[in-house]
Amino acid sequence: MDITDTWQELIIPGGKIVYLVMDGLGGLGSEETGRTALDTAETPNLDALAHDSSCGLLEMVGPGITPGSGPGHLALFGYDPLRWRIGRGVLSALGIDFPLQPGDLAARVNFASINSAGEITDRRAGRIPTELNQRLCAKIQDALDLDFDGEAFLKTESQHRAVLVLRSPDADALSDDLPETDPQTTGRPPIPMEPQSDQAKVAAEVVAQFLEQADAAIADEQPANALLLRGFQRHEVLPGLQERFGLKGLCIAEYPMYRGLSRLLGMDVAEPPTGMDALFESFEQQVGDDHDFYFLHVKGTDSTGEDGNVTEKGAVIEEVDRRIPWLLEQQPDVLVVTGDHSTPAMMSAHSWHPVPVLLHAQHARRDAAQRFDETSCLKGALGLRPGFHLLGLALGHAGRMKKFGA
Amino acid sequence: MDITDTWQELIIPGGKIVYLVMDGLGGLGSEETGRTALDTAETPNLDALAHDSSCGLLEMVGPGITPGSGPGHLALFGYDPLRWRIGRGVLSALGIDFPLQPGDLAARVNFASINSAGEITDRRAGRIPTELNQRLCAKIQDALDLDFDGEAFLKTESQHRAVLVLRSPDADALSDDLPETDPQTTGRPPIPMEPQSDQAKVAAEVVAQFLEQADAAIADEQPANALLLRGFQRHEVLPGLQERFGLKGLCIAEYPMYRGLSRLLGMDVAEPPTGMDALFESFEQQVGDDHDFYFLHVKGTDSTGEDGNVTEKGAVIEEVDRRIPWLLEQQPDVLVVTGDHSTPAMMSAHSWHPVPVLLHAQHARRDAAQRFDETSCLKGALGLRPGFHLLGLALGHAGRMKKFGA
Structure with a gap:
């Protein structure tokens, strides 16, 4: 009040x-x-x-x-x-006209560059053109085969920025108590996806699987060959x-x-x-x-x-x-x-x-x-x-x- | 929050x-x-x-x-x-380096002057020298024989000011819901020690007994022949x-x-x-x-x-x-x-x-x-x-x- x-x-x-x-x-x-x-x-x-x-x-x-x-x-x-x-993920999803539903888990995505040691060399993959972003999102979306009773949407925002939305049939299933995988610096690997609480276990598992499949799908691309996630948030109606x-x-x-x-x-x-x-x-x-x-x-x-x-x-x-x-x-x-x-x-x-x-x-x-x-x-x-x-x-x-x- | x-x-x-x-x-x-x-x-x-x-x-x-x-x-x-x-008693105890423990009940003490009618004539006993304060604290501490399964510490601060700390083996035993005995004026007797709630009964009883024994121990001293207590507080960790x-x-x-x-x-x-x-x-x-x-x-x-x-x-x-x-x-x-x-x-x-x-x-x-x-x-x-x-x-x-x- x-x-x-x-x-x-x-x-x-x-x-x-x-x-x-x-x-x-x-x-x-x-x-x-x-x-x-x-x-x-x-x-x-x-x-x-x-x-x-x-x-x-x-x-x-x-x-x-x-x-x-x-x-x-x-x-x-x-x-x-x-x-x-309100997390930035939810704002970004709404900003690209994505029709969020209550319970959706949204996150901001950066296309990034990673070297052979798995370390980030550019957190924004040289700000790739939006067209490349669109092609990579489609490629990842095609490759996804998640062990998850719901849907995953990867949508281009612009340049190196995209939005990930996970939707479960059970609107309470996906908690946003997840870490950011972006370490906010170069020279390090992404932060591993681990749940920050018991109730976030399901979400963490799905996101980890998504990241694995997505990174595999674009491993041979240059300069954008990995994804960084941050600003996780469940969409609650205001x-x-x-x-x-x-x-x-x-x-x-x-x-x-x-x-x-x-x-x-x-x-x-x-x-x-x-x-x-x-x-x-x-x-x-x-x-x-x-x-x-x-x-x-x-x-x-x-x-x-x-x-x-x-x-x-x-x-x-x-x-x-x-x-x-x-x-x-x-x-x-x-x-x-x-x-x-x-x-x-x-x-x-x-x-x-x-x-x-x-x-x-x-x-x-x-x-x-x-x-x-x-x-x-x-x-x-x-x-x-x-x-x-x-x-x-x-x-x-x-x-x-x-x-x-x- | x-x-x-x-x-x-x-x-x-x-x-x-x-x-x-x-x-x-x-x-x-x-x-x-x-x-x-x-x-x-x-x-x-x-x-x-x-x-x-x-x-x-x-x-x-x-x-x-x-x-x-x-x-x-x-x-x-x-x-x-x-x-x-935070009560002043707790602050005073910490200020003289007294090692307070959680659950300790602390109060500020004034040495005061009382006449034969039991009325306060000087709330600060003429701001007695710190050395006299120390002698009187020791005298009182020696005379104490409380019916209490814990400890009482009376410690000199300076001049007429001292600190009382009561410690029970049971950290929840001593409530600070007690009145100040200092009426903040002269010409009146000290305020009687009575619990302000049921849970303060134990503490009130111990403090009343302490006051009785302390006042008796210094009854023949001049000018400091009584104690006034205020600022009772239990020490909780912040x-x-x-x-x-x-x-x-x-x-x-x-x-x-x-x-x-x-x-x-x-x-x-x-x-x-x-x-x-x-x-x-x-x-x-x-x-x-x-x-x-x-x-x-x-x-x-x-x-x-x-x-x-x-x-x-x-x-x-x-x-x-x-x-x-x-x-x-x-x-x-x-x-x-x-x-x-x-x-x-x-x-x-x-x-x-x-x-x-x-x-x-x-x-x-x-x-x-x-x-x-x-x-x-x-x-x-x-x-x-x-x-x-x-x-x-x-x-x-x-x-x-x-x-x-x-």
Whole structure:
């Protein structure tokens, strides 16, 4: 139980909510200039919007904790990531439109390169082309002859990445208490597949058999001649945004994982847009439909942050900034601009630092934040708070919750 | 379960963390100047450090709650004091190096003065010299003849303070559900020892008998002719800093209670330093060893606050300030400066007010706090948050937690 259960009790119909999520938005001042990407970027439209909004900072999982993209987005959608846990395997499967069923065991797969001593020489097999991935998946799928009363699906994601789904006729049969076989380093063999608890014995046996047959099927291939597995998770059905918060959601995202997560929460998913204009055009075309909640996802802020490129990250933010007037023309009742976690360019990685947020609505209390950046948002009316609080604030500002008590 | 359990799941090796704790650091503006001790003190080094750190305020136990030193420090070390309770008796016993065993019942003892009517005339017996305390403890210990299948230990702490430990062969026998016999005022008799629940009957009987025999043994002494007991607690083993957060800790503290608490959490304890130079010298000598976590404790800020002396409290802070460059020369990966609670000189007592904190690290987000004081820290990037969040922030900044989810 947490505050989101109370929101659920109070839900009524109301206005439309739009989330513009710039992945990995938060940053750290660079050692040279002391400024973050958001600080450095020319963002007249976001700054004007911040001036006319309630601002704040979101701590997505907890103090000092660096969120993965899954937990970061769950928090934004009103699901405390400590309460609702989703593995990357499940997200990846949903992201490639694989029709997961409850009880399915999903894992992320990497095609890797292994030498004759059985040691990993490249955890990503030189990022093989997607076409080769597809051919190898088919080859493995053909070769499989598992001693297992269920099914195994190996599906291409892209480049070296694929998804494994095991499905048993007994939905309780497959536990996800399994180790990752990827040692996260080269020069070592994969980690052996052994159950981490008694109830995972069946699953471990099937996975070990799968790995043996799969590796045998591609042993003569180059450079991808082995599989690494991680992020095992059983698929459990989550209560969706409609059930929890009365929101019929629409996801507009270019990257599979974000569409997968949105599907998991019962959102509809728009045709994947290619590029920033397509993202905003897609929104413009669909904002008049019967959805209550629009989730627009921008990936570039995270990728450039991961690349350590503060200038490019700033350029992506500027690209978004130029399209803000376009967004405002659609007059969403509530517009939220934020990120799912910080990805400081100076760290080239996700980080634990809170993420700036602005909430624009007719009844948003204005504050002293005059710009949209990490420091200005500290002066904001929303304060520094757990990420999963955000959806409640959006619901409130959209008039979607009735009074609590009399 | 709380967020600290999630930290425990994520722990990996990383950098060194240093806590410089000024006991009772927080204050209130005086009626004359409106300024706190921290405001008034000349602290160029702390101010420069604050400028180059993330700042904030810590609420140690909860809104409006005044922390004792034990709970205040527990919070700093990542143990929510509402979840992990430690009585002062246990802390005092650990502080005099008494080898407590699980199930031992410990209490703080005051030598007091009682008149012929049995009323307390001085709760501290004029703060008798430690040597007299030692003689009286021995005299009582000799006279004891308890009808109890276990042992009783009465040990000198210092001045009028001592520690009582009762040990039964049955570790479950002694409940700590007992009243304090100290009425916290003079002119009244001690509070009678009566069990607060059925399971405390055995313990209450033994303690009542102990008190009777002890008071009889020193009835003719002056000025210390009676004992007052408080802070009863059974000693239960706590999971230590190593088990919970992967930290090999070292405590450098002049006062016994802080060393006792550190031992309880599995920290090593350095030779007690005498004076401020010795404290920092001890740190300098040991910072290169294999500890991950160094806890430096400064008592003077609390004692001067308790004495109501804002000038002296400021002087202690200035003494610390002059040694900050010394600390920075050791280049800790994470340096935290804070207190365990507020002790405003104008209140001459601990208080509930949040405590200023600064966290200095390579990846600490800079904020608008330009000075280290109660007001400036309100502008800080760490915000106002529960005290037990601090260790997670320190772990994150030290690179000691892996990413949560994918």
